[in-house]
Amino acid sequence: MTRERFIDEVRQQQEPLRRFLLALCGGNAPLADDIAQEALVRAYVASGSFLGLSKFSTWLFRIAYNCYIDHCRKSRPEETPLREAESVLAADGADRSFRYQQLYLALERLPEKERAAIALFYFEDRSIKEIASILQMPQGTVKYHLSLGRNHLKDML
Amino acid sequence: MKEIEKFLRENKPQVKDDPAFILEARRRMEQVEGIKAEVDRQRGRGRRALIVALVAGLALGMAASALAFFYPVNAVSVDEGLWQSFRLFLQEYKLLLIYPIAALAITLSLVLSRKTTVQ
Numbered sequence: 001m002t003r004e005r006f007i008d009e010v011r012q013q014q015e016p017l018r019r020f021l022l023a024l025c026g027g028n029a030p031l032a033d034d035i036a037q038e039a040l041v042r043a044y045v046a047s048g049s050f051l052g053l054s055k056f057s058t059w060l061f062r063i064a065y066n067c068y069i070d071h072c073r074k075s076r077p078e079e080t081p082l083r084e085a086e087s088v089l090a091a092d093g094a095d096r097s098f099r100y101q102q103l104y105l106a107l108e109r110l111p112e113k114e115r116a117a118i119a120l121f122y123f124e125d126r127s128i129k130e131i132a133s134i135l136q137m138p139q140g141t142v143k144y145h146l147s148l149g150r151n152h153l154k155d156m157l
Numbered sequence: 158m159k160e161i162e163k164f165l166r167e168n169k170p171q172v173k174d175d176p177a178f179i180l181e182a183r184r185r186m187e188q189v190e191g192i193k194a195e196v197d198r199q200r201g202r203g204r205r206a207l208i209v210a211l212v213a214g215l216a217l218g219m220a221a222s223a224l225a226f227f228y229p230v231n232a233v234s235v236d237e238g239l240w241q242s243f244r245l246f247l248q249e250y251k252l253l254l255i256y257p258i259a260a261l262a263i264t265l266s267l268v269l270s271r272k273t274t275v276q
Contacts, residue, residue, distance in 0.1 A: 019172040122165035
């Protein structure tokens with residue numbers, strides 16, 4: 001895959017990828033973008049091994065999720081970044097901003113797999129099959145994590 | 158449960174298309190390409206050094222073998238004592254000694270030529 005073709009693909013996936021990572025990072029936009037950039041570098045280095053067996057976006061999201069997991073392993077859990085969420089979203093109105101804060105706070109408290117499953121299913125409208133491929137787990141396990149995540153969010157929100 | 162699903166679908170995190178993000182990605186990819194090119198260059202150099210070392214080692218080993226074979230040492234003309242014993246030992250085992258020495262030279266050449274790193 002040439003660099004230009006890769007960038008074209010990335011340009012199409014930029015928004016969903018950053019949104020997915022933003023949800024995983026609990027609204028910490030700079031951190032989400034850093035992880036997204038790292039994922040893109042990893043994907044570019046490995047682009048020769050992309051055989052097209054799955055969609056490019058599925059492959060890219062899988063790499064991004066692995067980058068996020070690596071980041072979590074390396075660093076200690078951070079404090080909930082309320083300030084970032086507030087500053088980024090204040091323009092959309094106080095009510096919406098408050099709802100985002102609530103959402104990010106609740107997402108932050110979820111285990112990583114549940115958070116990822118919720119973000120992919122509800123924010124990215126991915127199918128269970130695709131989520132299973134991205135998170136590298138059986139479809140039944142994805143459904144289980146979605147169900148658990150929903151129940152946890154119901155208690156928190 | 159439906160309320161939670163509705164809440165999640167209605168409150169997707171908002172991310173705007175950011176040209177700076179793509180510019181940064183492009184810059185990093187250019188850096189990756191630079192590193193890839195340097196690694197390829199170093200690999201090429203290493204491969205060439207390996208071939209040269211292999212050919213040189215074989216040539217030297219063959220030359221040493223030929224020298225020992227066509228010009229054997231005359232043991233009678235050698236001084237007596239420790240030196241003579243050593244020369245006799247060499248004469249006796251010259252062919253056996255040349256091969257491990259040549260093999261050692263080739264191995265060392267291979268090992269040393271592989272110690273290339275990308276700065």
